[in-house]
Amino acid sequence: MQDLHIKIESHDDEIEGGIKDVYDDNALHFLHYFKPIDLIVGGIRFVKPTLHVGNYMSFPSARLFPNVQQFIDHVDPVACLEISRFMVSKINSQLMRAHLEDINYAYEEDLYPPKILYLLEMIYKVALENNAQYLIGSFDAYLIRILKKMGFIIKVLDKPNKKFNELQPFYIPIEEAIHFLEKSNPRVFYFFTDHCAVH
Secondary structure, eight states: OOOOHHHHHHOOOOOOOOGGOGGGEEEEEEEEEEGGGGGGEEEEEEEEOOTTTTTTOOHHHHHHHHHHHHHHTOOOOEEEEEEEEEEEOHHHHHHHHHHHHHTOEEEEOTTTTTOOOOOOOHHHHHHHTOOOEEEEEEHHHHHHHHHTTTOOOEOOOOOOOHHHGTEEEEEEEEEHHHHHHHHOHHHHHHHHHHHHHHO
């Protein structure tokens, strides 16, 4: 992936297929801004449910993974948000990491990558502010394993799909995930509560 800040500053929609598509008008867009050294470290797009012909609501990932639509049909679609883009700037995340090391901020890179923690903080903050009960999406299996290792509840809906770059569909029950995180990984939970006001 080309570096995130290049994609943000570019107006060329052809870069890696572009950063705009038909879902943008029905989406929430956020950048993670690391204030101490004035950096954009990552960005996330959340797609809201779309009403389709036939009076049913759905999300982009449901077109790729039938199990996602089955899940949506059993909950309130309005209570869901889809994590549709999850982008990290490699260059700026390295600068952020160097800054954290300079100020002797203690973290374990393998278990708690700062760039992932801050983006997850954004995900949960947006979910809470928008009264979302579930987050849905599709990550590669490797990222899902990392997040589970960190203590997050991610419930997979199907096996990784080889046709779609080994992406694996999932959903996150927000309230259950927060309570579980408090028990499974207090250190990460307190990171969220300190920054995010999660209660």
